[in-house]
Amino acid sequence: MKGSRSDTERFARYQGVVEALLRQESFLKRDAYETLKDEEPSFIGRVIAELVRDGYLNQDGKKSKPTYSWSEKRNDFEAGRWIDQRVFTPTVKRSPSVDRPRERLLRLGPAELKTSELLAILVRAGLQGESAMQVGEKLAARFGNDLHTLSLKARGELKQISKAIGETAYCQIMAALELGKRLVSQEKSISEPLHKIKDTAAALSFCRKHFTRLAQEGAKEEFHVVLLDQKHHVIKTAQITVGLSNQSLAHPREVFRPAIQESAAALILVHNHPSGDPTPSQEDKTITKELKGAAEVLRVRLLDHIILGKDRALSMAEEKIF
Numbered sequence: 001m002k003g004s005r006s007d008t009e010r011f012a013r014y015q016g017v018v019e020a021l022l023r024q025e026s027f028l029k030r031d032a033y034e035t036l037k038d039e040e041p042s043f044i045g046r047v048i049a050e051l052v053r054d055g056y057l058n059q060d061g062k063k064s065k066p067t068y069s070w071s072e073k074r075n076d077f078e079a080g081r082w083i084d085q086r087v088f089t090p091t092v093k094r095s096p097s098v099d100r101p102r103e104r105l106l107r108l109g110p111a112e113l114k115t116s117e118l119l120a121i122l123v124r125a126g127l128q129g130e131s132a133m134q135v136g137e138k139l140a141a142r143f144g145n146d147l148h149t150l151s152l153k154a155r156g157e158l159k160q161i162s163k164a165i166g167e168t169a170y171c172q173i174m175a176a177l178e179l180g181k182r183l184v185s186q187e188k189s190i191s192e193p194l195h196k197i198k199d200t201a202a203a204l205s206f207c208r209k210h211f212t213r214l215a216q217e218g219a220k221e222e223f224h225v226v227l228l229d230q231k232h233h234v235i236k237t238a239q240i241t242v243g244l245s246n247q248s249l250a251h252p253r254e255v256f257r258p259a260i261q262e263s264a265a266a267l268i269l270v271h272n273h274p275s276g277d278p279t280p281s282q283e284d285k286t287i288t289k290e291l292k293g294a295a296e297v298l299r300v301r302l303l304d305h306i307i308l309g310k311d312r313a314l315s316m317a318e319e320k321i322f
Contacts, residue, residue, distance in 0.1 A: 011128060013039065014083040017047045021057075022079070026069035050086070084128070101133065115147075116140035122172045127164045135162045135169075151177040152217065181213070195234040197226075197268070200304065200318045207270050207306045208313050210237060215308040218272045223250050227264035228303070235262050237270075250287050252294035259300050266301035270308065278309035280316060288316060 020035050021027070029048065033041050048068060051057040056077050061067040101117040110118065120136030138161055143150045151174065158165045158173070165173075197203050207226070208215070214222055223240040238258040241250060259267050269291065271284075280288075288305045295302035304317040316322040 011083055011087045013043060014047060014086065015079070017044055018051075018079050018083065021048070021051070021068075022070075022074075026067055028065065028067060054082070056082075087128075101136075114140070115145065119173065122176055123164060123169045124172070125164070125169075130162065130164055132164070135164045138162050147177060147180070151181070197228060197232045197234065197303065200315050203268055203304050203306060204313050204315055204318075206234065207268070207308065211270060211272070211308055214272050215310060215313070218274055218308075221274060222272055223255075224270045225255060225258060226268040226270060227259055227262050228266040228268070230265040232266060232303075235264055250291065252291055255291055256294060256298055256300065260298070264300060266303050267295075268303050269305040271305075272308040276310035278307040278312060278314035280305075280307055280314065280319075280321060284316075285321060288322060292322075 017032075017036060017039060021032060024031065024035075029041075029045065032044050032048065036044055048057065052059050052068070056071055056073050057068045058071050059066045059068055101113060101121045104117065105113055105121065116133070116136040116139070118136070119139045120131075120133045123132045123135045126132045126135055139150065139158075142161060155165075155167070155170045158170055195202075195206050197206060203226075210226075211224070214224075220243045222242050224237055225240060226237050227235040229235055236258075240254050240258075255269070256267075258264075269288065273279075284305070284307065291305075292302050304315050305322060307314045307316070
């Protein structure tokens with residue numbers, strides 16, 4: 001792969017030729033050679049041929065001595081962007097195909113790629129003087145294998161590491177990391193034995209473990225339910241709402257729908273406090289009372305309402321405010 005210095009020189013060469021041609025409405029090749037005496041004629045000819053191919057230049061006259069003139073597309077011609085597409089977008093494209101991250105992934109599988117290569121695939125395109133591969137290496141050097149910390153970074157924080165991480169690259173990185181977290185969670189759920197909630201301590205232990213991400217990373221209040229069978233084995237968990245601000249967002253119809261669908265015999269209510277303090281609010285108490293009444297009507301046992309803080313969880317049943 002050519003270094004960034006070579007890339008910069010190539011950009012400057014392209015720019016010099018294109019700017020000289022833009023100053024002329026029509027010209028012969030020999031006119032361009034005369035104007036650009038310090039540039040290689042073969043390179044000038046190549047730039048002209050690429051402009052013709054892309055429809056920016058018209059070629060008229062004899063094949064042996066053509067005349068070139070700018071087409072109507074000149075009004076939409078963005079020289080810098082056009083040159084970038086040939087030099088910098090992305091630089092990794094000019095490496096031998098066997099060394100490109102995407103080709104290596106297809107040939108060897110994703111497990112064989114380094115973290116920097118996987119990140120380069122997500123970044124996709126670099127900027128002048130910095131390839132996608134170089135951006136991937138910067139991120140890998142900064143975070144190593146600590147992808148959890150990377151997943152918590154805001155767009156502006158990654159932009160400080162590399163200007164090439166724009167909105168698209170940031171969204172792709174975050175989406176990939178979130179999918180990874182969800183895959184791990186699903187695989188963990190499949191491999192784990194059935195959990196039995198035999199008492200409040202077991203309920204707290206399960207919720208702390210299962211909802212760790214919600215407790216530590218949740219920026220908004222989320223309302224979940226843990227569904228149990230007749231022997232109080234966990235059937236599944238279900239998210240009810242995001243952005244809980246009043247009891248209307250925890251309507252009994254929405255809370256008990258998954259319980260009815262799964263024929264659950266009992267359930268536990270769970271929600272987080274982004275503030276970090278799990279102390280129940282008056283709204284929490286009101287919601288719990290309303291849902292407990294609905295559970296009795298539906299003959300589903302409401303065992304507890306657990307509130308998750310960043311460092312601890314609170315059981316409303318244990319606190320006797322349930």
